[in-house]
Amino acid sequence: MIVMKHPDYETENEWLTFAKQYMDIVIQASESTEDQFRQHLKQALDGIDFKDSSFSYMNMLTNSNLLKRTSDEVKKLKRFRNKPYFARIDFQRDETGEKEELYFGKVSLFDKETQKPIIVDWRSPIANLYYDGRLGDVTYEAEGDEYKGHLSLKRQFIIEEGKLEDIRDVDLTTTDELLQQSLSGSASNRLTDIVSTIQEEQNSIIRADLNKPIIVQGAAGSGKTTIALHRISYFIYTYAEHFLPQQLMVLAPNRLFIDYISEVLPELGVDNILQTTFVDYVKKCINKSVKLKHPDEKLLSFLNKEYDNPAHMQWLASFKGSLPFRDMMDRYLADILQTLLPKDDFVVAKFRLYKASKIKHLLCEEYAYLPYYKRVDKVKRVLQNYVRTEKKEMIKRITAFYDQKLEKALFQYDESPKRKAYVSKALDKKEEALKHLQSDVKTAVTTYIKKLPHYDVFHYYKQMVTNETLVKKYGDGILSDEQVSLFCRYQQQLDQEGMYEVEDLAPLLYLQGKLYGIKEELQVKNVVIDEAQDYSYFQLCALKSTLETDMFTIVGDLAQGIHSYRGIQDWSMVQREILPRATYKTLQKSYRTTVEIMNAANGILKLLDLALPTVEPVVRHGIKPTFKVMSEEAKESVASLEHTIDQFVKEGHKTIAIIAKTNRECKKIAQWFKRYSSKTVQLLRENEEINKEAIVIVSSHLSKGLEFDAVIICLVDEVYEGNEIDIKLLYVSMTRPLHRLVLYGKKEADVLLDRIDRALYD
Numbered sequence: 090m091i092v093m094k095h096p097d098y099e100t101e102n103e104w105l106t107f108a109k110q111y112m113d114i115v116i117q118a119s120e121s122t123e124d125q126f127r128q129h130l131k132q133a134l135d136g137i138d139f140k141d142s143s144f145s146y147m148n149m150l151t152n153s154n155l156l157k158r159t160s161d162e163v164k165k166l167k168r169f170r171n172k173p174y175f176a177r178i179d180f181q182r183d184e185t186g187e188k189e190e191l192y193f194g195k196v197s198l199f200d201k202e203t204q205k206p207i208i209v210d211w212r213s214p215i216a217n218l219y220y221d222g223r224l225g226d227v228t229y230e231a232e233g234d235e236y237k238g239h240l241s242l243k244r245q246f247i248i249e250e251g252k253l254e255d256i257r258d259v260d261l262t263t264t265d266e267l268l269q270q271s272l273s274g275s276a277s278n279r280l281t282d283i284v285s286t287i288q289e290e291q292n293s294i295i296r297a298d299l300n301k302p303i304i305v306q307g308a309a310g311s312g313k314t315t316i317a318l319h320r321i322s323y324f325i326y327t328y329a330e331h332f333l334p335q336q337l338m339v340l341a342p343n344r345l346f347i348d349y350i351s352e353v354l355p356e357l358g359v360d361n362i363l364q365t366t367f368v369d370y371v372k373k374c375i376n377k378s379v380k381l382k383h384p385d386e387k388l389l390s391f392l393n394k395e396y397d398n399p400a401h402m403q404w405l406a407s408f409k410g411s412l413p414f415r416d417m418m419d420r421y422l423a424d425i426l427q428t429l430l431p432k433d434d435f436v437v438a439k440f441r442l443y444k445a446s447k448i449k450h451l452l453c454e455e456y457a458y459l460p461y462y463k464r465v466d467k468v469k470r471v472l473q474n475y476v477r478t479e480k481k482e483m484i485k486r487i488t489a490f491y492d493q494k495l496e497k498a499l500f501q502y503d504e505s506p507k508r509k510a511y512v513s514k515a516l517d518k519k520e521e522a523l524k525h526l527q528s529d530v531k532t533a534v535t536t537y538i539k540k541l542p543h544y545d546v547f548h549y550y551k552q553m554v555t556n557e558t559l560v561k562k563y564g565d566g567i568l569s570d571e572q573v574s575l576f577c578r579y580q581q582q583l584d585q586e587g588m589y590e591v592e593d594l595a596p597l598l599y600l601q602g603k604l605y606g607i608k609e610e611l612q613v614k615n616v617v618i619d620e621a622q623d624y625s626y627f628q629l630c631a632l633k634s635t636l637e638t639d640m641f642t643i644v645g646d647l648a649q650g651i652h653s654y655r656g657i658q659d660w661s662m663v664q665r666e667i668l669p670r671a672t673y674k675t676l677q678k679s680y681r682t683t684v685e686i687m688n689a690a691n692g693i694l695k696l697l698d699l700a701l702p703t704v705e706p707v708v709r710h711g712i713k714p715t716f717k718v719m720s721e722e723a724k725e726s727v728a729s730l731e732h733t734i735d736q737f738v739k740e741g742h743k744t745i746a747i748i749a750k751t752n753r754e755c756k757k758i759a760q761w762f763k764r765y766s767s768k769t770v771q772l773l774r775e776n777e778e779i780n781k782e783a784i785v786i787v788s789s790h791l792s793k794g795l796e797f798d799a800v801i802i803c804l805v806d807e808v809y810e811g812n813e814i815d816i817k818l819l820y821v822s823m824t825r826p827l828h829r830l831v832l833y834g835k836k837e838a839d840v841l842l843d844r845i846d847r848a849l850y851d
């Protein structure tokens with residue numbers, strides 16, 4: 090093996106053995122009783138000795154901490170036992186002059202006796218030296234202090250199945266070979282972690298100020314999804330003592346995507362994080378079933394030209410996602426609050442216990458930090474407590490009143506039947522009043538609160554959006570008369586169908602948050618949003634308002650904004666209007682695709698006049714994208730596609746996808762394969778897992794976020810036109826492959842190749 094030729098092979102191999110054995114001992118210790126542990130330890134220690142290590146039997150025995158590892162830590166040690174670390178640096182601190190050899194991995198491990206690190210976690214502050222530091226004089230920061238020193242070695246390891254397979258020293262001249270090797274590999278059907286090859290620009294995002302929101306505009310394949318997940322891992326590590334993973338949520342575009350990223354977080358030592366979609370999250374918050382049109386229905390209807398008046402549809406979608414619509418909701422909410430203010434004083438058995446004006450003060454001022462109906466609950470509790478404490482006093486006062494009357498009667502009347510009758514009547518009245526008080530005490534609060542209106546979120550939403558008078562009132566200065574009428578007619582139509590669309594979810598969530606609040610377990614404190622370019626301003630705003638936090642990690646690519654009719658056009662607006670504390674960062678390098686594929690994709694993207702920088706591919710060359718003519722005959726087409734696929738397989742590519750423009754064409758291609766081919770294909774739907782063995786057939790909008798070794802963009806009857814959505818969908822499809830791209834159409838113009846430099850494809 091070539092690795093053995095490395096001058097430090099022996100030492101490195103010994104260190105690896107030592108680290109693995111130390112891990113074994115710690116694992117064993119945690120799993121056994123103390124007695125078993127002593128015995129196992131004796132056996133395990135026979136023959137282990139590293140660099141005259143102070144790893145002595147007695148010391149190990151006395152170190153009871155070893156027995157107290159938490160099960161989570163042990164799980165991690167087991168998981169990474171065969172790949173304990175991936176890099177080493179040699180660092181001499183200016184402060185002490187001491188030279189430290191530090192090994193970085195996904196767990197941390199300390200020599201219990203000397204307290205020296207055996208493995209340092211990649212998320213620790215000093216690991217910055219590995220990711221950012223050049224050889225020579227360097228500094229790093231930890232807990233606000235700066236440490237200086239000299240970095241004399243940066244070394245990468247490839248360790249497979251516990252064996253040292255390669256050692257690479259990174260010096261000033263060599264490029265990052267490990268990165269090159271990792272990029273030239275094959276795409277699995279799941280996203281993987283990249284801890285050993287995180288690049289400087291990516292590291293700066295992972296470790297950017299954790300107390301501030303962050304917005305990342307990153308090119309296709311620049312590692313946005315990957316980086317967002319690594320940032321979560323870094324966050325959990327840094328705030329382990331103050332923050333539970335359950336307080337963090339990842340919002341992904343669909344369930345297919347959640348499945349695609351599912352392995353990264355556990356691999357990065359993070360479990361128990363809520364991973365969901367915006368739609369599912371809002372449904373949980375509202376806690377009632379919502380009949381929702383498919384979130385992609387509008388996009389597909391635009392694509393299929395199903396709308397009589399697409400401009401109207403576009404306006405409706407963008408308006409419903411806009412901040413002016415949020416402003417209308419705010420005006421409406423102010424009026425709803427007025428309806429919740431009681432008109433009458435709170436009275437129990439004729440005792441006026443609380444003035445209406447005082448209750449109004451509670452609802453509008455004192456509890457203003459709470460959702461409306463939580464304020465009402467609070468008032469209810471205040472009144473109940475008040476009634477309880479005032480009950481004795483009220484009894485006292487009623488009793489005193491009647492006793493006084495009785496006393497008077499005793500003096501006023503002599504012992505006549507008249508007096509008897511009067512006394513008996515007064516006694517009855519007293520009893521009645523006390524009875525009445527007892528029953529009133531029980532029901533007064535509920536009766537009083539019940540007089541306030543109590544509707545669910547759907548009622549409130551519908552009440553406004555389907556009523557022209559109200560829309561006109563709240564939309565004053567925002568909407569023209571024509572827009573009011575268009576909007577109301579549209580919402581009335583939806584109401585008649587008993588349906589909502591995805592654009593309704595932001596206002597519904599907003600109302601839910603303002604009116605009722607959400608369950609505690611859904612009240613996460615930190616949110617990571619992937620593919621955020623497809624969100625609307627109102628969606629982000631509703632999340633922020635309902636969760637009462639601005640701690641968002643937002644990653645997206647405006648060039649892939651296929652839902653831009655409702656989505657974000659501009660990150661600066663998000664920063665200005667929604668997340669003013671946010672750090673803004675960009676990622677321009679693409680790590681996924683070859684230079685040749687990226688150049689062609691860039692050519693397509695240039696057709697749109699977006700104010701985005703051109704994507705720079707990390708230098709990795711491959712075959713140029715190729716155009717092939719699609720036959721008129723289904724059988725012939727399948728034969729040609731099969732031929733291309735066979736070629737891909739011959740070249741060593743494992744994951745292959747056919748990306749069609751729409752679901753309709755996907756179905757058609759899948760049927761063709763069923764009829765004319767023996768190859769296994771999978772028509773990928775949103776809720777399915779990707780079958781590794783099959784050729785995946787997926788529509789362009791669903792392919793967003795995914796990646797494959799080789800991709801065939803295939804048009805049967807459809808074409809990509811020069812409009813914004815089509816260009817973006819084609820761009821998304823073209824940026825999915827790692828190594829190979831072939832485009833099929835009746836003619837080059839069908840895939841817009843006639844509009845780019847001829848030298849960019851074959």
Ligand SMILES: Nc1ncnc2c1ncn2[C@@H]1O[C@H](COP(=O)(O)OP(=O)(O)OP(=O)(O)O)[C@@H](O)[C@H]1O
Pocket residue numbers: 268271272280281283286287288291307308309310311312313314315316646649680681793794795796824
């Ligand atoms: N530093 C790195 N080292 C190795 N691989 C990397 C690195 N950065 C990114 N990659 C790889 O590049 C590919 C693209 O990453 P990812 O899917 O996170 O990008 P993205 O920006 O979310 O892409 P898109 O917007 O196109 O969905 C993945 O295979 C990822 O593993």
